[in-house]
Amino acid sequence: MYDFEFERPATIADAVAALGDEDAQALGGGQTLIPTLKQRLAMPGKLVSLTAIREIRGVCEDDEGHLCIGGGTTHAVVAREAADRFPGLASLAARIGDPAVRNRGTIGGSLANNDPSACYPAAALAANATVVTDRRTIVADDYFQGMFTTALDDGEIIAEVRFPVPEASNYQKFIQPASRFALVGVFVAKFADGVRVAVTGASESGVFRWSKAEAALSRNFTPDALSGLTVPADGMIGDLHGSPEYRAHLIGVLTKRAVSAAT
Amino acid sequence: MTQVSMTVNGQSVSGEIEGRTLLVEFLREGLGLTGTHVGCDTSQCGACVVHIDGAPVKACSIFAAEADGAEVTTIEGMAAPDGTLSPVQQGFRDHHGLQCGFCTPGMVMTATALLKENPKPTVTEVREYLEGNICRCTGYHNIVKAVLAASGQEMPAVAAE
Ligand SMILES: Cc1cc2nc3c(=O)[nH]c(=O)nc-3n(C[C@H](O)[C@H](O)[C@H](O)COP(=O)(O)OP(=O)(O)OC[C@H]3O[C@@H](n4cnc5c(N)ncnc54)[C@H](O)[C@@H]3O)c2cc1C
Ligand code: FES
């Protein structure tokens, strides 16, 4: 691997200062970034590891009943510690990659990367989570801005992700067997004031909300409410794993499955 | 260069590393513990799995500096000092759970972590937990058998699909 500077600060403030250098990049669990560095698809001059910062790790609840997850919390910890409060989210975390990936990969890394096939973006968008950074808060509807693109500025750190907890939720992941990412994934979240449906893995513009399904499910939260609703194949990803039409079809199937699993 | 210290298989070790030194390089080249293998080098195959503070991690996808102060266990730490194999190692031996053996250190480390979390896993749970460990030789069947044997269970007759 090429040479770079390496820092491992213990506080958010020190990490933000270290990331002030133009050529610096944050390192979370490294499960995406380290392979990327090896291929030299990214070549920062300085890596700032976030793994020694205790204040961005762990799962807790705030006064308004939100589930607050530190940006440096691993998938394995979310799978364990969110299970009682938000089982839909815990089950999503438990199905990311494999056990070793889950012991390193973090929610902050996943949301910062915003891979179009990643799982967490679907949960964050469906539950209307708030991304709390070292400098501001960003609601999910403003945060995701297309494949691998987010509202984060250079050097901005995800300190926490704050999830409103739905009354019922479910994540359906149709696995792409080689990568173990989602070929298509659908997260359905039912709140007192309506239903949100977020789709990952399918669109060329990254994670998105399926608003027609949301309207139908907000009136009637049953799989039947989705009868006749389809997603146009236009703008869906087409690759050797599946055509745009196939992905569009899967969205309908998975949304129905998610609703029946959540009810 | 910076100094890193950790406990590896119960012994305190330290060494000079660069920021870019991967944990697997420190183990293999720094400490001569070549039991931990590198297959894909991109966190796909699991040949490099070691335990960090008891949890399985791919040593090709973590920098040595990140393991500073940690307790690391590698395949060399699995057998007892007198050479008695661990139950998982014995299971692999008894049930022909390996052919070329390249994937075996990672398989043993991952399976050992599974049995610590879940002492009596089902066949499906064994297969799911080993999802990140790829074997080109065995077709997995005898690996699953070995892990079940290590948990004191027998392979159900119908599990061969
Ligand atoms: C074999 C394998 C299978 C996988 N399967 C899945 C899957 O099924 N579903 C899925 O969703 N993902 C999957 N992943 C990806 C995994 O979840 C990664 O852990 C995750 O995408 C990146 O998180 P990380 O903590 O490892 O981040 P890193 O790799 O360290 O960093 C990724 C990016 O995020 C930035 N970053 C990291 N932390 C922060 C932070 N706190 N604030 C701001 N920026 C930050 C980094 O600068 C970098 O740009 C898989 C990975 C592997 C290797
Ligand atoms: S060598 Fe580490 S996962 Fe393949």
Ligand code: FES
């Ligand atoms: S025994 Fe050869 S790769 Fe598994």
